[in-house]
Amino acid sequence: MAELEGKRALVTGAAQGLGKAIATLFVERGAKVMISDIDEAGAKLAADELGESARAIRCDVTQEADHEAAVQATVDAFGGLDILVNNAGIEVVKPLFHHTEQEFDAIYNINVKGTWFGMRAAMAALPQPGGVIVNMASLAGLGGVPLFGAYSASKASVVQLTRCAATELKPMGIRINAVCPAFIATAMVDRLAPIVTEIVGVPFDDLAALKQGRVGTPQEVAEMVAFLASDESSWCTGGAYVLDGGLQAGML
Amino acid sequence: MAGLLQGKVAIITGAGKGIGKAIAEAYAGEGATVVVSDIDEGLAKETASRIPGASAIACDVRSEEQVKSLVDQTVAQHGGLQIMVPNAGIGRPVPLLNMDYEEWRAVTSVNLDGVFLCIRYGAPAIIASGGGAIVNICSITAQAGTPLIGHYSAAKAGVMSLTQTACQELRGQGVRVNAVLPGFVETEMVTSVKGDFERMLGFPEGQFDQVIAMKQGRYGKAEEVARMAVFLASDRSSFSNGSPFVLDGGCRASLL
Numbered sequence: 284m285a286e287l288e289g290k291r292a293l294v295t296g297a298a299q300g301l302g303k304a305i306a307t308l309f310v311e312r313g314a315k316v317m318i319s320d321i322d323e324a325g326a327k328l329a330a331d332e333l334g335e336s337a338r339a340i341r342c343d344v345t346q347e348a349d350h351e352a353a354v355q356a357t358v359d360a361f362g363g364l365d366i367l368v369n370n371a372g373i374e375v376v377k378p379l380f381h382h383t384e385q386e387f388d389a390i391y392n393i394n395v396k397g398t399w400f401g402m403r404a405a406m407a408a409l410p411q412p413g414g415v416i417v418n419m420a421s422l423a424g425l426g427g428v429p430l431f432g433a434y435s436a437s438k439a440s441v442v443q444l445t446r447c448a449a450t451e452l453k454p455m456g457i458r459i460n461a462v463c464p465a466f467i468a469t470a471m472v473d474r475l476a477p478i479v480t481e482i483v484g485v486p487f488d489d490l491a492a493l494k495q496g497r498v499g500t501p502q503e504v505a506e507m508v509a510f511l512a513s514d515e516s517s518w519c520t521g522g523a524y525v526l527d528g529g530l531q532a533g534m535l
Numbered sequence: 536m537a538g539l540l541q542g543k544v545a546i547i548t549g550a551g552k553g554i555g556k557a558i559a560e561a562y563a564g565e566g567a568t569v570v571v572s573d574i575d576e577g578l579a580k581e582t583a584s585r586i587p588g589a590s591a592i593a594c595d596v597r598s599e600e601q602v603k604s605l606v607d608q609t610v611a612q613h614g615g616l617q618i619m620v621p622n623a624g625i626g627r628p629v630p631l632l633n634m635d636y637e638e639w640r641a642v643t644s645v646n647l648d649g650v651f652l653c654i655r656y657g658a659p660a661i662i663a664s665g666g667g668a669i670v671n672i673c674s675i676t677a678q679a680g681t682p683l684i685g686h687y688s689a690a691k692a693g694v695m696s697l698t699q700t701a702c703q704e705l706r707g708q709g710v711r712v713n714a715v716l717p718g719f720v721e722t723e724m725v726t727s728v729k730g731d732f733e734r735m736l737g738f739p740e741g742q743f744d745q746v747i748a749m750k751q752g753r754y755g756k757a758e759e760v761a762r763m764a765v766f767l768a769s770d771r772s773s774f775s776n777g778s779p780f781v782l783d784g785g786c787r788a789s790l791l
Contacts, residue, residue, distance in 0.1 A: 445788075446788035446789065447788075447789075449785050449788045450785055450788050450789040453752055453784070453785050464774075496706055496707075496776070499774040500774070503772075503773055503774040504774075506771040506772065506773075507771075507772070507775070510766050510771065510772075515762045515763075515765075515766065516762070516763070516782070517759055517762075518717075518718075518755045518756070518759040518760075518782045518783070518784050519763075519781070519782045520752075520784060520785040520788065521785040521786075521787065521788020521789070522780075522781045522782070522783075522787075522788070524775075524778075524780060525775060525778040525779075526772075526774040526775045526778075527774070527775075527776070527778070528706070528774055528776050529702045529703060529706050529776035529777040531777065531778065532698070532699035532700075532702045532703060532776065532777025532778065533699070533702075533703045533777070535703075
């Protein structure tokens with residue numbers, strides 16, 4: 284039962300972390316995947332691990348020409364593009380007014396403009412109807428998260444871009460959804476855990492256990508992305524789907 | 536290849552027809568042992584007879600005794616319970632100021648009290664069986680005012696709140712609780728009241744379909760709701776808990 288059999292996907296930021304887990308699951312489910320990352324060597328390594336069904340390309344998501352080249356490379360390699368996953372993103376963890384202007388701009392350029400460029404470039408190749416876009420937002424895009432001010436705002440932007448694009452592209456039969464994970468066990472969380480622990484004064488793991496039961500796994504996020512990328516979710520568009528172990532549901 | 540729900544026992548209320556029936560069929564297709572429950576025993580039996588391995592148990596979800604018995608019988612027959620889908624629901628359009636209290640209670644007792652009873656008696660059996668999932672069939676009307684179905688809409692908002700609280704209380708015991716929020720789905724419950732909506736809202740005939748086309752592209756299919764219900768019952772959604780899962784063709788994404 285390979286739900287993505289024959290689908291051709293482009294996943295940004297896929298050399299590691301969530302993007303790599305998504306690419307891996309997509310290949311398991313029968314898709315061909317173009318692994319896009321600013322780290323070209325990392326992208327190639329990931330593609331080699333996944334074998335025949337994966338290819339790699341360097342892409343700086345702040346550059347529209349890079350997106351266009353990645354879309355073209357996917358079409359050249361696999362004969363088309365059915366699924367775009369805008370996953371590349373960065374974080375800055377510090378009090379909001381300690382962010383530098385460079386940090387603020389980098390977050391917006393990568394997380395927001397990068398997503399917008401990605402969707403725009405994919406329009407040249409996505410089938411109408413039938414094309415699918417999944418944007419990696421965050422639970423931080425649905426609620427304020429102290430120490431993640433610019434990141435949180437950028438992910439809220441991704442959610443709204445998703446809703447607007449879904450509405451505008453509905454007549455073309457292109458579905459666009461956002462995924463909103465809480466803390467997931469990736470290198471990003473490894474980086475930020477000690478910072479959160481130091482500033483909040485509570486061990487990160489204790490905080491995560493209290494709020495979300497446990498830290499989620501990249502495979503769990505990949506499952507949600509695969510569901511939204513497949514025909515299983517044929518009536519889902521413009522949605523923001525949460526995986527947070529119950530964090531958002533709780534008042535305390 | 537093993538299905539996503541292989542070896543699980545699932546109860547679906549209101550499964551004689553419509554969305555509940557589609558969920559029962561999809562769950563069975565994924566390897567679950569399905570209990571088709573409905574207030575209409577004949578309908579439950581008929582639906583169950585067409586689903587491999589399924590059995591039928593009549594249940595009025597407004598009755599504490601009957602819900603308790605539904606769970607007890609399921610556990611006695613199948614040795615446990617892993618998945619509960621409180622799906623039974625009713626609704627008919629009535630403006631708030633024409634709605635008598637009896638009408639209000641008729642809808643909220645099925646759509647909200649019934650879900651409470653399913654959680655109240657289903658969750659202990661799921662915990663005793665080693666954990667599992669509750670998938671509440673809610674509605675996008677939980678998220679915004681919906682003219683003429685104030686009782687339905689309020690009950691569904693209650694179901695969303697109940698989903699969140701149950702998630703918090705049951706998280707430590709291995710029970711995940713999520714809600715599916717479909718838009719308007721092409722079922723008898725919706726198609727049979729289109730004319731009533733048009734009349735009461737002063738729409739010309741056929742305009743209800745136009746509003747649906749504008750807001751959600753088309754009517755959803757019961758099978759599409761069922762696929763979401765499969766995802767939420769399966770281990771594929773293992774980190775999702777207490778959340779609304781909207782499927783509405785984009786209706787809620789746009790304010791206009």
